[in-house]
Amino acid sequence: MGWVARRKGGTAVYALGEGPVGDVVTAILQVDSRLKVIHRKIEESSGGEPADELATAAGLADSSSRDALGDLDVSVLRSPEDARDLLDGYCTVVFVIVAWARARREASGGKPEDALASVVHMLFARLRLLKKAVAPSAIPTMVALVTAAALGSSPQRWREQYGHVWSGADVAALEATAVCLAEWVNTIQGSPDAALRLIMDYYERDESDVADEE
Numbered sequence: 024m025g026w027v028a029r030r031k032g033g034t035a036v037y038a039l040g041e042g043p044v045g046d047v048v049t050a051i052l053q054v055d056s057r058l059k060v061i062h063r064k065i066e067e068s069s070g071g072e073p074a075d076e077l078a079t080a081a082g083l084a085d086s087s088s089r090d091a092l093g094d095l096d097v098s099v100l101r102s103p104e105d106a107r108d109l110l111d112g113y114c115t116v117v118f119v120i121v122a123w124a125r126a127r128r129e130a131s132g133g134k135p136e137d138a139l140a141s142v143v144h145m146l147f148a149r150l151r152l153l154k155k156a157v158a159p160s161a162i163p164t165m166v167a168l169v170t171a172a173a174l175g176s177s178p179q180r181w182r183e184q185y186g187h188v189w190s191g192a193d194v195a196a197l198e199a200t201a202v203c204l205a206e207w208v209n210t211i212q213g214s215p216d217a218a219l220r221l222i223m224d225y226y227e228r229d230e231s232d233v234a235d236e237e
Contacts (some may be wrong), residue, residue, distance in 0.1 A: 043110020044226075044228060048118075052223040053198075054116065054147040054205045062215070071171040110189065112200050114168070119225045121172035121220065139173040142204075149203040150196065162198035168200070 121142055128138035150162045164182075171181035182189070187193055190198075205218035214220075 043053055043108075043111045044115050045113075045179075045228055046105070046108040047111055047112040047115040047222060050116050050201065050218055051205070054201050055216070055219045057202055058206055058209070058215070063117045063149050081133030110194065110197070112181055115195070115225075116181075116201045116222055117168060117178055117204060118172040118202075118224055120208055121169055123208070124175055135173065139170060142169055142173070142207075145207055146200060146203055150199060152197050157196045157199045158192040161190075164193055165196050165200045168197070 029139060116211040121139075124142050125135050125138040128141075129135060146169060147162065147166060150157050151159075168181065172178055208218040208221060209215055211217075
């Protein structure tokens with residue numbers, strides 16, 4: 024199965040058609056919560072000034088694995104199946120944001136590879152800063168996941184070619200990748216809730232499609 028085009032505001036956003044959606048709601052709520060924590064800390068330290076892109080990048084870099092990034096939050100999980108669903112949910116967040124970036128670039132007359140180049144450039148630069156949370160060895164895997172998503176392939180299915188077991192370093196990097204991508208969307212759209220709305224719109228449409236099929 025390929026991508027399924029769904030339009031909102033004149034821009035097609037492609038839904039994940041070949042991999043499990045997973046617990047995407049919990050994933051994006053965790054991402055959104057972590058970004059809000061980072062922004063709140065930055066504003067507190069700057070006397071109430073809102074965080075700009077550079078300040079947010081610095082805030083991400085200063086976050087420890089126990090602070091805002093790191094292992095998936097297992098406090099909400101009850102079983103290995105829940106953990107796998109949450110992992111799939113984070114992969115879906117990555118897929119939808121990358122698909123949105125591609126659709127946005129194409130809508131303005133650009134090429135898909137230009138969208139991929141901008142995402143990879145941003146992500147590589149940000150992940151390199153997150154030395155407390157992201158192992159350097161995991162960064163190439165995250166770049167490959169994003170590339171797979173840009174080509175219309177499920178990040179989960181791409182990763183499973185190399186074994187079903189995710190290392191702790193890869194899981195931490197996946198979470199960091201979702202946070203960086205969400206912040207990137209928020210910055211582009213000029214709204215602290217843009218990524219949350221994008222993912223929830225995808226989820227609601229996916230649920231509606233499932234209900235229609237039944």
